Each structure stands twice: as structure tokens, then as C-alpha cells.
Amino acid sequence: MQKLINLTIDGINLSVPEDFTVMQAADSIGISVPRLCFLKGIHEESNCRLCIVKIEGQNGLKTSCSTKVQEGMVVETDNEEIYENVCFNLELLAGNHKFECWKCSRENSCEFLDLLRRFNVDNDFSNLDLFAPKEIKMNKTSDAMVIDTSKCVLCGRCVSACEKQSGLGILNFNHRGSETYVGPALFHNLEDAGCIYCGKCIQACPTGGLRAQDHIKFLERALRDKEKVVICQVAPAVRAALGEEFGYPIGTNVEGQMFAALKKIGINEIIDTNFTADLTIIEEGHEFINRLQNGGVLPMFTSCSPGWINYLEIYYPELIPNLSSCKSPQQMAGALIKTYYAEKLGVDPKNIFSLSIMPCVAKKAEATRPEFGRDGYRDVDCVLTTREIARMIRHRGIPFRDLEPMKPFGDLSRYTGAGSIFGVTGGVMEAALRTVTEILEGKTSPIEFKEIRGLADIKEATYKVAGVDVNVAVVHGGAGIKAFIKHMKTTDKQYHFVEFMGCTGGCINGGGQPIVSAINQEKYDVRTLRSQVLYDIDAKTEFRKSHENPAIKALYSEFLNEPNSHKSHELLHTVYRKRSFYEVEKK
Amino acid sequence: METKVDITNEKIDLLYAEMEKHKQKSGPLMPTLHSAQRIFGCIPIEIQKIISKELDISVARINGVVTFYGHFSVVPKGKNIISVCLGTAxxxxxxxxxxxxxxxxxxxxxxxxxxxxxxxxxGTRCIGACGLAPVFMINGEVYGNASVQMVKDIIAKYKT
Known part of the structure; x- marks a missing residue:
């Protein structure tokens, strides 16, 4: 039983556990102390000084996020002194902020703007010539991400998120005092700074200082181009989170409305990346069986997550032979859209605009890899994040909540439950096991592999398949990847198959998903709620194993012949390359 | 003003040898940066990368420290360093x-x-020689009760 501490906040007596901060205590009775830099468990360094409170008997104002409760403490969260101080601190921050709210990626999720509204802050400092304006630095040459120091409030949340969640520490403060800015060392270009584009920094940022490259305009132009047929694929995890942008609770499945909204935007053909997730399982499953039976390189690593691919190519290139040669579902879909599907529709591939809606920032960079295209066109022309498509839906005034749910038609939109759970950590492995065990044992296999579900950074299990003990592991998040590979290199245990995802929780928590405010990140278990959506879809689909998908069977009989055939190698498999970072001559 | 940094294998070996010593104690980054600054005259990204790998600290974090302190520099400094005290006195x-x-x-x-x-x-903060104000330093040697003419003469001497 934890010891309780009695204190008084704004005249209310309460008892809270002894390890609570004053901020947590206030939260527990519904008093919301303003905060900007605080991100529970990730960044608790009291930089912003907006959560200040008065504690009786103590000099000055204290930051409630870092002050522990004490017996008999009397706290005031709001008085004239506190109010004036919070307003002044906000005014100083506003004085250095470039307000472009109408075109900011954080139009509806800016914690800074919320605070300026809440305190009705005058923005006098930017109009006075008292201070030299801060130099604006833009780091925007990467295909995936932009750092814009004119929006940065120097809270440090991204710096901590990068260190703790991705385990990389790509971002940090440069210089000091009024010249401080956040970015890679010396604002080196991001694509050569070792960044894997997981986007944890974007999710941590309270403003628009870090954002995904905005590609909405590409789609807007394609929609107005009469020559173009716009074909769109949607990733499994998008439907589990898109609703949050329209006021639905975290963990609402909006698949039907999502498709209806895409149709309303003017997309000509909709397919489902869940379908190519099934296809990935067939290809990757057969590749694994082949490696297992013919002495190939083991353990085999999954290759669906571009954040993970970046991680491996940059930091552990010696392990590239372990990677499955399968393209990610996005790129498989892209390749099929411009070949198989183009043929079916009778459209010249040159006139197809292949759009992809992804929960991911790294997918933007993946689509631009030179090997992912042929005859002068790209397999995927444009990648929009969940947030970007939500913005488009909002900007067009589409009444998302009132839309009649729709199902896409066409062969490439049929999927099984196995394809659906690709978007969550453990899902790719579970989907693969459903198929691999059945092929190897030649009889109906179990469907659910619950040992590899859940949010532990590293999950391990051993399954007996056709008399052989198969050691599998599931790893997600940069920090987990680092720890696992270190472990793998020193242990005697022979792993056979390992699933990796660049984001903690998997795609449902991808860098392109809707932003969850710091307060809600603390309040809800976002990853579990979103994962549940995908597991629920899985549980109620007609087929739950990828190889049972009738559209997959048709694709092989009509087009690809058999798994790992010559044709599928040409279209669905790829190669990887060693990369380095901070190559100064490239600056 | 691009002066080439002289990164020779001997210097890199020396850095590794000094890092090995610093790693025995907790908080090896600061002493390592002091070594690097002394050995190379500056700490450019190439050197930060070496330190990053050896100490398992990200390049951005190392650069954060390097650019925070005035003593460290990412570009080479000149042969003679003139520091003019800008302390209050x-x-x-x-x-x-x-x-x-x-x-x-x-x-x-x-x-x-x-x-x-x-x-x-x-430009440097107070160097604790306020009694001799104004002061400036060349390569650590302090010149007190300085005047404009005096600094001109001394520069001329160092130029030859």
C-alpha cells in the first residue's frame, strides 16, 4: 500500500500517493495547470515555466511538473502573480514564433496556440523593435521531414523523444542563449544525419516546428489533371486513427467513412494496402520456408517498416543479408497498380497517379527510392499521412461524421484478418505464422498467437512447427531495436524469424498518425486502443489467413504464377544498400 | 576563411589513446572534448563522429556541447588567439x-x-584581471592597461 500525502490545492483538501508531483495532484481533481514542455515519461525538465504555482511558505513560483507533493502543502494554482507570469512567458514565446496558422500542419492540434487562446495573450513583442528577430532556419531537403525553427518554442520535447523513443538522438540543441536552435548537429541536412524518419519528434512537438513534408498539393494537381486516373491505397493503421481528427474517441474504426471520404475527394479507384499485406505474407512466408529448409541466412528479418529499413541500412548494414527481400506492402501495391491493375483497367500506367495514405513519415522517403519505379514512372507517386488526408477532408468541407460508410470494390481491396493486423507490433509475425505453420504442417493451424501481442519492447516465443522449434521475436521502436540487436549479437540462442517495426507500437503509432496532445498521451493508452481496432477487424473478417484470400489466389493464377516466381521477384522484391551519415563532403 | 583542419592518423590515434583514459571515469565527454580541441585545434563533425562511436553518445548531443561552450570550436582557430575581455570593468x-x-x-x-x-x-567574459582593465590576451598572455595604440603595436609584432 502506497503512502498517501495530504495537501491542499486551491482550497481543496486531497490525498495523493507520495510520488505524485503537484501537477499530477492538481490533475487528479480536475485542475488543469497550463503546460507546454511537459510530456509524461519522455520530457519532464521544466523548461517552459508555464506550469508555475505558488506554494505557501516558499519563495517565488515553483514549476508544478517537477515539484513533488509534501505533507501539509498548501498550493495555489491561480492568482494574479501566477496569471501575469504565465501571460508574460507566453508573450515572450509568441514574440519569437512565426504565425502561419492557416497553412500550418498543426492547424487543429497546436498546444501553443491553445495556450495563447486560453490566456488571450497579446502579441506585442513581435510588433516592437526591441529585439532582433531570431534567425529562421529551414531544414527541408529530406523527402520526408521538415524542421522549421521559426515555429520552435525550444521546449526540448523532440530532443527527448528522439533519444528515448527512437534511441538515436538525432536532434539536439545547437549553440546557446538567444541563438539556440534545435536540429541535427550544425543543422546538417536531415537525410544525412542518421534519421530514420520514425516521426516520434513530430508527435512530441507541441507546435509545427517539426512536420512531415507536405504533399497535399501533388494530389490537388493530379485531381485536376483530366488525363490522370488517381488510384489510392490505404494502410491498415489509418482507419484505426483517422477518426480522432474528426472528434471520435481514440480507438474508433472509421474504415467505411474513410473510403467514402476518399471517394468524395474525387479518387477514382480505391484499393487496400491490407491486400498487399496479405501478398507480403505469401512472399515473405515462402522466402522464410526456403531459408529454413535450404540453409539460408537466419534469422530472417521482416522488411515492411521503412523506419526499420532505414535503421538497419544506416546502423547495422552488416545485417542486410538477414532482411527479407520482400518490398513493403506499400511498394508491392504500387508495383501492382502500375502493371497488373493498369492492365485490368485498360489504363496507360503513365496516366495513373498512384497515391498512398500512410500512418508513416518514412513511407514518403521510401516511395522516392530510385529502385521503386520503372520505364520512367514511380510505383507510388505521392504519399500522404493520415494527418494530411484529414486536413484535405476538413478543408473540402466534407462532413466526415455524417458520411455513409462505403466499401471499396475491385480485386485489390479484399483482405483477410492477417493483412489487417500488419499495422500493429506483432501483427506481421502473427500473420506470417498463420500461413507458414499451415504450409509446413500441411494441416489447419491455429489462428491466434497471443504471446507476441502487446506492448513490451521485445517479445519472444518459440513455436513447434512440423517438429522444429522455431524461435521468433518481435521488436518495435528504435530503442527496442538497439537493445535487441545488441542482445542478438551476444546470445547463443538461434533466432529464426524476427519482426521489426521502427515505431513503438507499430504503424498504429506511426509518425504520420493524428497528434495526441501531451495531456491525452498521459491519460489514454493510445497504442493499445488503436491496436484493438485492428484486432477487432481481424476477429470478424471472413478469412483470417493470408493464403485464404480469394483475390490473392486470383492474382497468382492470373499474373504471378507462384510465390517467389520470376515475375514476383521482378515486381515484389528489392535490394538494400549500406548507408552512412554525417558525410561532411556532401554538405 | 576556410582553414583546412589537419586530421592525421597520428592525431586520431592520440585522441583514441586519451579517450581510453577518459573512459575509465564517469562523464568522459567533457575531458574528451578538451583533448580533441587541444589535438586538432577544433572539433569538426568528422571528429565528433569518432567520439560519438567511441562513447556511444549521439553526434547531435556532442555538437550541442561543443557549440554551447565558447572554448570549443567546430572550425579551426588561427595560430594566435586574441581574446578581448568584455567583462563589466x-x-x-x-x-x-x-x-x-x-x-x-x-x-x-x-x-x-x-x-x-x-x-x-x-570576445571573452571577465578573466579576473579587473585591476588592469581594460585587458586583452594573446595566446593566454595577458596585456593590461591596454590602449588602442598598444594593441596595434602588438598585432604588428605577431604579424612578423
Missing amino acids: CYVKGSGGILDTVSHELKISVGETTDDGLFTLE
């Missing part, structure tokens, strides 16, 4: 004028290095 006694003179004479501003790599100009 020196400043009211006219060190601002001395700084301007050096800047004018050498055609560089604070933090920069002359094209020939001979001089770097720095």
Missing part, C-alpha cells in the same frame, strides 16, 4: 574600442579567423 574602461580596433586591423569580426590563418578574434 574592462568594458567601461573601453575594451569595446580595443575590440573594434582589432576587428578593423584584421578585417574579421568576433569568432572569425583571418584568411592567412594567423589570428582568431574572440
